[in-house]
Amino acid sequence: MAMQRNRSLRPGPLAGRHLDDGHGLWRYADRIAVRCHRCDAPGWVVRQSRTASFRCLSCSVALGDGNACGCGCCGTGTWVGPVRYSGQRPCGYCGHQWVRAQARRAAASPPLKTLSADCAQCGRSSEVSVSVSPVRDAESNDPYFGMPLLLVARTRAGLLWGYNQAHLQALHDYADAPLRERAGVSNGSMFSRLPQWMKLARNRVLLQKATARLIARANAVR
Numbered sequence: 001m002a003m004q005r006n007r008s009l010r011p012g013p014l015a016g017r018h019l020d021d022g023h024g025l026w027r028y029a030d031r032i033a034v035r036c037h038r039c040d041a042p043g044w045v046v047r048q049s050r051t052a053s054f055r056c057l058s059c060s061v062a063l064g065d066g067n068a069c070g071c072g073c074c075g076t077g078t079w080v081g082p083v084r085y086s087g088q089r090p091c092g093y094c095g096h097q098w099v100r101a102q103a104r105r106a107a108a109s110p111p112l113k114t115l116s117a118d119c120a121q122c123g124r125s126s127e128v129s130v131s132v133s134p135v136r137d138a139e140s141n142d143p144y145f146g147m148p149l150l151l152v153a154r155t156r157a158g159l160l161w162g163y164n165q166a167h168l169q170a171l172h173d174y175a176d177a178p179l180r181e182r183a184g185v186s187n188g189s190m191f192s193r194l195p196q197w198m199k200l201a202r203n204r205v206l207l208q209k210a211t212a213r214l215i216a217r218a219n220a221v222r
Contacts, residue, residue: 081146
């Protein structure tokens, strides 16, 4: 019987290899370079303890009490990014249940109270009261307030984005390694969830150059 090596006991990567130790994207979410939602100036979202905050040095707009985990379990915070409206009601004409309304917007301002939706039974339109929820799966937005990320580059293979220098350096090291291995970790690691184009050998040089350019941009942000 062949013996199986316990990769989790390996203290670090070997020379010329990249070791996925299982850490998630949140390792890099303590300081995130963004563009101000009001004036588009560059700035930083900073996480401390269980809250996150942002203050623009250009227009002085301030945001605070952002959810420290970005999933809504630590408080409501101040969300300025993309939102989803949804609601349902019985048809006001034939009584058919349900008339459903959904819409996605780049921001919650101005807020919507109702949306128009057609009944699947009679085809007539009714006004449906809707509730709003943040869209947190937008990759190129920060997870606390939904502001657009600053460190974004569109390559011929796909969209590259990073939170900060450390995040981009980790992606650069991943691209630089000719061999990649995992330390017995699950699919929840950051590297396991990278888009397929970043994992292809033919895109190694492209990813190296793109991350290097964004690292230089990050170093210039105040």
